Structure formats: structure tokens, C-alpha cells
Amino acid sequence: MSFSFATNLAGSQLPNPVLTASGCAGSGKELSQFFPLTELGAIVTKSIMIKPRSGRATPRMAETPSGMLNSIGLQGPGVDLFLENDIPWLASQGARTIVSIAGETVEDYAVLARRMRNLPGVVGIEVNISCPNVENRGMVFSCQPESARAAVEAVRRNIGGDLPIIAKLSPDVTDIVAIAREVSHAGADGVALINTLLGMVIDTDVMLPKLAQKTGGLSGPAIRPVAIRAIYQVHAALPQLPILGMGGITHGRDAFEFILAGASAISVGTATFGNPTAVMKVKDELEEILIQKGFTGVSEAVGFAHREMK
Amino acid sequence: MSFSFATNLAGSQLPNPVLTASGCAGSGKELSQFFPLTELGAIVTKSIMIKPRSGRATPRMAETPSGMLNSIGLQGPGVDLFLENDIPWLASQGARTIVSIAGETVEDYAVLARRMRNLPGVVGIEVNISCPNVENRGMVFSCQPESARAAVEAVRRNIGGDLPIIAKLSPDVTDIVAIAREVSHAGADGVALINTLLGMVIDTDVMLPKLAQKTGGLSGPAIRPVAIRAIYQVHAALPQLPILGMGGITHGRDAFEFILAGASAISVGTATFGNPTAVMKVKDELEEILIQKGFTGVSEAVGFAHREMK
Amino acid sequence: MNPRAKQLQAEVVSNKKVGSYHHMVFSVGDLAQAALPGNFVAIAVGGPASSMVLRRAFAIYRSSEKGINGGLIELVVAPHGQGSRWLTSLRAHDHVDMVAPLGTHFGIPTEPVRALLVGGGYGSAPLFGLAELLKARGCRVDMVLGASTASKIYAPLEGKRSVSSLTLTTDDGSTGISGKITDVLPKIIEENDIEIIYSCGPMAMLSAITQISDRYEILHQCAVEESMACGIGVCMTCVLPVKGDDDQIRMLRSCIDGPVMDGSRVIWDSKRRIPEGTWGA
Amino acid sequence: MNPRAKQLQAEVVSNKKVGSYHHMVFSVGDLAQAALPGNFVAIAVGGPASSMVLRRAFAIYRSSEKGINGGLIELVVAPHGQGSRWLTSLRAHDHVDMVAPLGTHFGIPTEPVRALLVGGGYGSAPLFGLAELLKARGCRVDMVLGASTASKIYAPLEGKRSVSSLTLTTDDGSTGISGKITDVLPKIIEENDIEIIYSCGPMAMLSAITQISDRYEILHQCAVEESMACGIGVCMTCVLPVKGDDDQIRMLRSCIDGPVMDGSRVIWDSKRRIPEGTWGA
Numbered sequence A, B: 001m002s003f004s005f006a007t008n009l010a011g012s013q014l015p016n017p018v019l020t021a022s023g024c025a026g027s028g029k030e031l032s033q034f035f036p037l038t039e040l041g042a043i044v045t046k047s048i049m050i051k052p053r054s055g056r057a058t059p060r061m062a063e064t065p066s067g068m069l070n071s072i073g074l075q076g077p078g079v080d081l082f083l084e085n086d087i088p089w090l091a092s093q094g095a096r097t098i099v100s101i102a103g104e105t106v107e108d109y110a111v112l113a114r115r116m117r118n119l120p121g122v123v124g125i126e127v128n129i130s131c132p133n134v135e136n137r138g139m140v141f142s143c144q145p146e147s148a149r150a151a152v153e154a155v156r157r158n159i160g161g162d163l164p165i166i167a168k169l170s171p172d173v174t175d176i177v178a179i180a181r182e183v184s185h186a187g188a189d190g191v192a193l194i195n196t197l198l199g200m201v202i203d204t205d206v207m208l209p210k211l212a213q214k215t216g217g218l219s220g221p222a223i224r225p226v227a228i229r230a231i232y233q234v235h236a237a238l239p240q241l242p243i244l245g246m247g248g249i250t251h252g253r254d255a256f257e258f259i260l261a262g263a264s265a266i267s268v269g270t271a272t273f274g275n276p277t278a279v280m281k282v283k284d285e286l287e288e289i290l291i292q293k294g295f296t297g298v299s300e301a302v303g304f305a306h307r308e309m310k
Numbered sequence C, D: 001m002n003p004r005a006k007q008l009q010a011e012v013v014s015n016k017k018v019g020s021y022h023h024m025v026f027s028v029g030d031l032a033q034a035a036l037p038g039n040f041v042a043i044a045v046g047g048p049a050s051s052m053v054l055r056r057a058f059a060i061y062r063s064s065e066k067g068i069n070g071g072l073i074e075l076v077v078a079p080h081g082q083g084s085r086w087l088t089s090l091r092a093h094d095h096v097d098m099v100a101p102l103g104t105h106f107g108i109p110t111e112p113v114r115a116l117l118v119g120g121g122y123g124s125a126p127l128f129g130l131a132e133l134l135k136a137r138g139c140r141v142d143m144v145l146g147a148s149t150a151s152k153i154y155a156p157l158e159g160k161r162s163v164s165s166l167t168l169t170t171d172d173g174s175t176g177i178s179g180k181i182t183d184v185l186p187k188i189i190e191e192n193d194i195e196i197i198y199s200c201g202p203m204a205m206l207s208a209i210t211q212i213s214d215r216y217e218i219l220h221q222c223a224v225e226e227s228m229a230c231g232i233g234v235c236m237t238c239v240l241p242v243k244g245d246d247d248q249i250r251m252l253r254s255c256i257d258g259p260v261m262d263g264s265r266v267i268w269d270s271k272r273r274i275p276e277g278t279w280g281a
């Protein structure tokens, strides 16, 4: 019985389902010292905004039990320099790239989407809508059905071609299925689940929030059960909607759990900070588990935990 | 400079701010083997329902990184036997008791509230509204402003006397401040933050959700940053609303973090499973920290992390 | 609740690999004398920065009051997942946070009886101390131990002293009789006119033994192994449905109403469902 | 990026308590020769079931290619929080997952210069290897080490061989001069006609040294210590504002654009705020 590790993520055919997570793989260069980027299903870039961003003041990070809090604040070069430097370099490496874009207004998403046309090596767009909407009291786009829809629609209308659009959702909502349904109607080809949970750590020495920004995003193994639950719920309600799963994946076994819950591909984020070769470890272990469990391909395992229990 | 460890929780004067968490201290008897219950600020009972409950089928538990998932399903004797056996026993121990009540309908809450009048040793009622509302498609009461309000109002109208009512909220909402505001308007004297996060673990051996009930509540240190954030947000928006804080408290330092964020008292839950004397450890360490930091009383430290940063 | 339970920092006295298991000895002072066969201990695992928040339960293999270190408690630990692997990686002089002794113990008949002790895998651990006690009370003790393979049978020489016969079974036939424990039970029961079975091992095995003991109408005291979070009765995760004297099924905590239970009263096969008629269902 | 960085399982060769610190030696094979003074290593802490998901960075105290175990890397570790306490609890033959060498290194002048090396607490660690190198290049090397108290000054005998003078300061006066490091710098700079300062220690100390080096208009290479999550440039947590040759302030990653930086270009005192004029602010 032959085994194929390939997966189809929202229309994009990838040689394997193991990706990096946005914001957790630098520009790609840093990780390429440890393994060839072609080994990845795809590399997901940090979220690109229109203008350069300094990011937030430090401290931007706090370790938490089995997790971490970050408030990087999307530090990055802006879309111009990104297209000039990062994309050609990634293409030169033969990497498959999924570009993550982030905006502060619906118009930002439209502008960014237009810039994403015909880029070498780019196999998809991840729309990070877990960002504050400056036009609406800083409410996070993906926390309200209307703004989530508006951002994704702006991308859909402007992207052109058939580059898959994956909307990345925040778990900090009462009803994640409702948001997933909304972005799917708005034209998303898939959803990425989950972004970080809003959290805070107080430094008990100085008795102030540890992060300069006060709150930050919680990631790592601590949030894995929340991610699995969100993916399971969305896959149960919208079985046709492809899911890119993430949140605490550290071992191949974790990745397998995400696939069983309904993810067609997975991203490894925080684990890379603890281990530069975490993504490769996850990939190798996942392949071994899938084969050992007797699956002939990834798609057979997607959502397998939803079958009726005897 | 003399130090007082006493705290006022929503109108109830407690000798110290360290409580057990609902559902994590059995009937009290089990822990009393390890320390006298009078040492606690108060014991919070498991959530009592009108009828006896078998709880959910097993497996009901899964360990997760720095946390655990449970779907006990409020196993318990029902209010009659509880009032007959547990309350008198707790009173005989001299324990201060906060009774947690849970219902499946608004009427349940009203009925339970009426039964809470004039009980020996009872110093407050925790209203667990993180329960499925059977009259509204099983939607959790505290996830919708309207149902959260209705449940708390039912308690307020029926409780009589001046027993403090503390509404316990679920963190699985888009806007926890809105829910806190709602229950405060409905007559809650304080809020308990946070109940467990909805999560899931998939058993990768059998490739099915590990819990018989599929989803469960995530607790333990993993969720602490989410709890601190929720408490900080609610205290910032509603500084007059007393907060009972919980979620992953294991050390005195953690308890101190909750108090700095805005909690007037704290509950220790999951940590007791890992260490039967965790509550006493938290209490002793917290007292030491408060004194060492130069506070003369708990109330001085409540919300201290909200002061302006220089 | 086991009224003798105490929490203590127990020092590792020794840790020796035996087949697939680790035989571990802990110094526990006076607590050793409080332990009875069938009792278990609950140990915090992973050290100060552990991601594992729950205790792990281990049956007490034997306890002794003598020894230069004072009282000792011995365990047989299978390195299985993260917690047990951490435990079995400890070295002499390391310490663990232990609560002991916990749970119910095997009931000892007042009159001499013909007892059969049945252990699966490390489930043999609590049976040797029980065998000694039964022997001391004048009982005839037969023993059957089974496992998937030879290295998973824990049967130390000194443990065998108290038993009249010892039968081994392995799934792969690598030692003893090839097959399941339950295959050999009827013959042993009949030949030795067994009056009571004591057992410890995987739930499926206990369930199968109960069918046999019910058939022969003999008593069956089994030590169950439900997944536990606290071990002291406060979390309600370790429950299983048990029929009471009033014929009412209740979800009982196996950590305080067990682990030793009357096999014929346990509603087996209750994973993922609450049996009909359970109190509060 | 340090192009020589590799990930490896490094064996603990020895772990010895020295004052408030642990001097730890790791066997790292060929990687030892890739390490330069100022480089650091990043170590995963807490073992397989750790709740700590981030690496810990440690300055390389010295590296050597000889030794029966092949190449060695030595660290000076202060048992501070959970991660470093775990690390310092390791014993010979234990292994750690290490990425090394990381970051920039101290620049070595091509001509002999008069150098002052300033270390605070365990910040002295990378300075001894640097002193040797400078001495070998014909430089005069003076050294000042300071800490809160005597036990927190790390200054092994053999380390002192390469320095012409060693001045110690402690806050509590328990050894050397009572006071802050920066109190003694002006005099030493003037007396020895110092041309360059190399420093390592707490950020506040580095900032204060920069004020002095700016005043005397001498070079100041400092190894900064920003809180790091990955150590390899992928997480963006370790940034600090640094003025480039074009006078533009940018948030640079101290793990790959540092830890060794030009003190006069760092915008100190930037905790909790982004300096005005920073690129992208």
C-alpha cells in the first residue's frame, strides 16, 4: 500500500501538510540554516501590513505555563520591501509561500490583496483578521461577524486569479462556527484556526502588567485543547470548509490530533522557539504515525475523529 | 505596621482571601483530613442542582499541558440531600461556606435560591451560570447577556436577606465585560472569574475524542493568563464590582497576581488535585508576599497593577 | 477516605529495572505501617516546572517497617507515558511528593479460605503482600499472573514463597501458557476448589474475571484502575458505576470507595455511557 | 544569523558550584571551535515534560577544542528562576538540547589597543576568553567586575592571568571597593588611557557605561541581555532600538544583530516605549 503525504489545502496542492505559523518563522532565512525550506508543506510569512511597523515596545514576551504571551505588534518591513526582498528570496529557495496579510481598515485588506497578484512561489494568502480595526474602536475584525466578513470580502474582490484565501480566526469569540460560516460566505476558501488567545501576565515584582502593551496573545501547548475544540466544532458544522490548524503543535502526535479533528494541514508556531527543527520533527513523526495507523493519504485522516462511535 | 489578611468579598467578611474552587474540594470532608476547613477564607461547594445527578460517563478527564480537561457534569446529590448532609457537617466544622448553585432553566435558579435562605455557616452564593440552558438549545447561560441576566435576576429575586450573590462567568465569550456588566445590573454583588474554557482532546490511539462527552472544561495553570486578562478587563471597566478570581492558581505568587489584577479573593481549583494542601500553601505564601511587599491589608493590593505606570 | 493518608516527601532509596518494570523503594517513615495490601499511593510527577498537573497512582507492592531508613514503601512502575517515565528516571536520594496510603484494601477473611490471586502486568504488584498475609492466616494461595509478554510479568522470587502454585500466561507464549489469564482460570478454580478470587490488572481483565467468578458463584475482590486526577476523592474523575446493597447503581469514586471493590457489584463495560437506572442519570 | 550555529545534544561533563553560580562544562564536539567571545548558546530547559516552552540563553564563558571529550563549551549559570535552576540541577552525563554558537561576537581590533573589560555579575563570563584573545593580540587589558555582593562576582584564578589589573566592586562592600562599577570607571579610564570598553552585564549597567564611554569618546562594545524566546531570530521578542549608520532607529533583534552591539548606538531606557523616530513607529 503506497502512502502519499500530499494534501490539498483549500485548493492548493502541497507535498505535505506541515507548515510554519505566521510570525513564527522570521523571514524564512533564519530557519533555512537548520533545514531546506522546500521540506515544508509551505512557509507562512509573518503578517505583512502596508507600511513598515516597528512593532510594540518591549517587554513583548512572557513565558507562561506550557505557553507564552506575545505582543510583537506585527513588526515588519511593509509590503513594498517585503515584495522586493522576501518574496524573491523565498522563491529562489524553491519554497512554497503562503503570505499572511493584516490590515487596520477594510481598505488595507483590499490594497494588500491587489499587491498579492502573480507572485513567484506564492501558493495562498492567509488573511489575518485577528487585528484591531482602527475604524471601529479597535475591535478585532474576526470578533464580529460583520467586520470579519468585510475584511475577507475585500480580499476576495481584489485578489484576482485563483489563489486560495484562508481567513485566520481568533478563538476569543462566543461562537467560532458563526464567524467561520461568515468568512466562508464572504469568499474564504478555508479558515486558519486558531490565532492566539488574549491573555495577560502581571509581573509580581514590579506589580504591573509584564508586557508593555499590557495584554498579549497566548500560544503554545497550553492552548491546544482550545484549538482542537474550535477545529472540531467548525469541521462538524462546515465539513466542506478546509481548515489549516494550529495552536500548540509540538510533536507529530499533536499534528495528528489536529488532522483527526478536521484540519487538512497544520502550522507549527511557538514550538519553533523551543526547538529550531520542531517543524521537521513534527513532519517526520506525523508521517510515521499516519503510515503506522494505516492511512494511505492525509485526506483519509482529515476529520476521522468525527466518525460515529460504536 | 500591623497586617490584616481579612478581605471583604462582595459584602462577606472573610478572615483571608483564599478559597477552594467549586467542584474541586469534594464535600469538604476529603480535604479536612489534610487541614482544618476553618483555615480557608471559605469553602466553595461543588455546584448543587435541584435533583441528584450521576454526572457524565467516563472518561471524564484528560490531562493537558499544564492543565486538564474535565466533563464531570456536575455529579452530585441534589439540593435536598446537600442541605440535609453537607451543610450541617460543614457548619459543624466551623467552615464558612459559599454554596455554588447551577440550573438548567431560569426557574431552577429561582427554586435553588429559595432553598438557600438561612443556612448555617453559609456566607455567600456562587451562581454558576456556565451551564447549558435546556430551554435555549443548550446555550450556556453566561454566554449570552440575556440569559446571564435572567439567571442572576431569578436568584436575586428569590434569595431574600443579604447573602452576597456572586455570578460565575465563562471566559468563552467575545466580550466578558459586557456580561459582567449585565449580571451586575441584574443584582449580582460580585463576579467569579473564570470558569473553565471549552476544550477538547483527541485520543490519538483510538482516534476519537478522549472524553465521552467530547468537549470538556480546560483548567489549570495553562489558562491563568486568560483569567488574569479577564479580571484585569472587568476591574478596569467596573472597578466597584468585587471579583473572586480563579484559573490556574498554584502558588502564592499566582494568587498575588490575581489580586493585583483586581480580585478581592481567589479560589484554588485544579492545583488541589496535584497537591491536597495546595490551598494552604497558596495561603501561606500569599500572606508572606503581601507582608513582604509592604501591604497592610488585602484591599490595598486589590487592583494595584492598574495604577498608572511612570 | 483512607483515614491514615498523609502527605510526605519520600526519598527514593533505590530504583532497579526488572524486566519491563522498575522496582522502586521509597523511605516513608511511619507511614509504611499504615499501608495494607490493595492500598495505593499518589505521586506528583515532573518536578517543580512540570507540565503535568495531576498525580499518578501506584499500587503498593509491599511495605515494611524495618530497614535502616525506617519504613519503606515499594512500587512496581511501568515506564509508560511522561509521568511514569519521569518517576522511573529518578535516582537514589531524589525526593517525591507522595500521598499514602490511599484507598480501600483487600478484605482478609477471618477463617482460612482457598484463595486465587490473579494479576495482569504490573497488577501483580499488590498481590504478593496479600499472599503473605493470607498465608499467615492459614489460607491456601494459588496465583495466576499474565501479560502480553514475558518481560511484563512481574514475579520476583521472594514473592513466590507464599503461594502454593504459580501459573503464568503470556499472549505471545514467551513464557508460561500461551493465551489469556482467563483461559486458565476455570481449571484452577475447579481443581483447587477456590472460594475467593483477588485480582488486579487492566479493567478488561477484571471484567472477564467477574464473569467467571459469577459463573462459579465465588467472591471476587478486584482492585480497579480508573484514570485518577487527585487520588483523594475531590475531583470525581475516577468514578465507575457500582450497584449498592440496595440494588441502586451509583457512580462511586474508585479512589476512596476503591480501588478494591466487589467485582460482582461493578457495572463493567460502562466506558462512554452511564448505565440505565444509575442514580441521578 | 551566526552561520556556524548548529543544534546538538550536549553532554554535561561537569557542574560545580562557584560562589552564587554554577560553572558548567558541556561536551559539544567540533562546535567548540566555532565559538567566539561574546557568542551565546540557547538551551531547552525542563526535560521532556517541561512547562517551559522557550529556550534560555547563556553567554559562552570559554570554549576549548582539546579535552578527552573533544570540544568543550563552558557556561557560568546563576540559579535564578525555574529554567536555570533546572539546568544547574543537572549532573555529569545528563544531556541538554543546545543551539550554539549564536549571535555576534566582540570585535577584536587589528592593532594593539588599551582595553577595559567591565562585567556585572555573571556578565564577567564572556570577558575572560576575550581578555585572553586581546592579550594574545598584544593589547593591555584592565578589568572591572562588580556585583551586589562578593559571592556574585565570578572571577576564577585562571581567568585573571590575562589581565593587567583587576578591580572589584560590590554594592555591600563585602569585597573590593564598596559601590557601583561605574563609580570606578572614570579613574581607570583616565589612568590607563583606555581606548575601548568591552562590557557585559545588566542593561542598566550597560546604559550607565555608555554614558561614560560617550563622555570620554571611546568605543564601547557591550553584550546586551534582552529577554529572548528563540535565540535564532524568528520570534522578534528580543528587539531593542538601535541607531543605524543612516541615523535611522530600528528595532533590531539582539539575538542575531547582537548580543554584542555598539553601546553608543543603542537607545537605552527604551523599556515600555518605542523611541520617537523609530522606523515604522
Ligand SMILES: Cc1cc2nc3c(=O)[nH]c(=O)nc-3n(C[C@H](O)[C@H](O)[C@H](O)COP(=O)(O)OP(=O)(O)OC[C@H]3O[C@@H](n4cnc5c(N)ncnc54)[C@H](O)[C@@H]3O)c2cc1C
Pocket (backbone or CB within 6 Å): B063, C040, C054, C055, C056, C057, C058, C059, C060, C075, C076, C077, C078, C079, C080, C081, C082, C083, C084, C085, C122, C125, C224, C225, C226, C227, C228, C229, C259
Ligand atoms: C489505583 C491505580 C493503581 C495503579 N498502579 C500502578 C502500578 O502499580 N504501576 C504502574 O506502573 N502504574 C500504575 N497505575 C497507572 C499509573 O497511575 C499511571 O497512570 C501510569 O503510570 C501512566 O501515567 P503516565 O504519566 O506515564 O502516562 P500518561 O499517558 O502521560 O498519562 C496521562 C494521564 O492518563 C492517565 N493514565 C494513563 N494510563 C493510565 C492507566 N493505565 N490507568 C489509569 N490512568 C492512566 C494518567 O494517570 C494521567 O492522568 C495505577 C493507576 C491507578 C489508578
Ligand SMILES: Cc1cc2nc3c(=O)[nH]c(=O)nc-3n(C[C@H](O)[C@H](O)[C@H](O)COP(=O)(O)OP(=O)(O)OC[C@H]3O[C@@H](n4cnc5c(N)ncnc54)[C@H](O)[C@@H]3O)c2cc1C
Pocket (backbone or CB within 6 Å): A063, D040, D054, D055, D056, D057, D058, D059, D060, D075, D076, D077, D078, D079, D080, D081, D082, D083, D084, D085, D122, D125, D224, D225, D226, D227, D228, D229, D259
Ligand atoms: C544573551 C544572553 C546571555 C545570557 N547569559 C547568561 C549567563 O551567562 N548566565 C546566566 O546565568 N544567565 C544568562 N542569561 C539569562 C538566562 O538566559 C535566563 O534568562 C536566566 O537564567 C533566567 O531564566 P530562568 O528560567 O531561570 O528564570 P525565569 O524567571 O523562570 O525565566 C522566565 C523568562 O524570563 C526570561 N528572563 C528571566 N530573567 C532574564 C534575564 N536576566 N535576562 C533575559 N531574560 C530573562 C527567561 O529567559 C524566560 O524566558 C543570559 C541571557 C541572554 C539573553
Ligand SMILES: Cc1cc2nc3c(=O)[nH]c(=O)nc-3n(C[C@H](O)[C@H](O)[C@H](O)COP(=O)(O)O)c2cc1C
Pocket (backbone or CB within 6 Å): A021, A022, A023, A024, A046, A047, A070, A072, A074, A100, A128, A168, A194, A195, A196, A217, A218, A219, A220, A221, A246, A247, A248, A249, A267, A268, A269, A270, A271, D235, D236
Ligand atoms: C511571537 C509570535 C508572533 C506571531 N505573529 C503572528 C502574525 O504576524 N500573524 C498571525 O496571523 N499570527 C501570528 N502569531 C500567531 C501564530 O501564527 C499562531 O496562530 C499561534 O501562535 C498558535 O500557534 P502556536 O501555539 O503553534 O504558536 C504569532 C504568534 C507568536 C507566538
Ligand SMILES: Cc1cc2nc3c(=O)[nH]c(=O)nc-3n(C[C@H](O)[C@H](O)[C@H](O)COP(=O)(O)O)c2cc1C
Pocket (backbone or CB within 6 Å): B021, B022, B023, B024, B046, B047, B070, B072, B074, B100, B128, B168, B194, B195, B196, B217, B218, B219, B220, B221, B246, B247, B248, B249, B267, B268, B269, B270, B271, C235, C236
Ligand atoms: C474537576 C472540576 C470540576 C469543576 N466543577 C465545577 C462546578 O461544579 N461548578 C463550577 O462553577 N465550577 C467548576 N469547576 C471550575 C472551577 O471551579 C474553576 O473555575 C476552574 O477550574 C478554574 O480554576 P482552576 O484552574 O484553579 O481549576 C470545576 C473544575 C474542575 C477541574
Ligand code: FES
Pocket (backbone or CB within 6 Å): C227, C228, C229, C230, C231, C232, C233, C234, C235, C236, C237, C238, C239, C253, C254, C255, C256
Ligand atoms: S481521583 Fe479524584 S475523586 Fe478519585
Ligand code: FES
Pocket (backbone or CB within 6 Å): D227, D228, D229, D230, D231, D232, D233, D234, D235, D236, D237, D238, D239, D253, D254, D255, D256
Ligand atoms: S530571541 Fe527570537 S528573535 Fe531574538
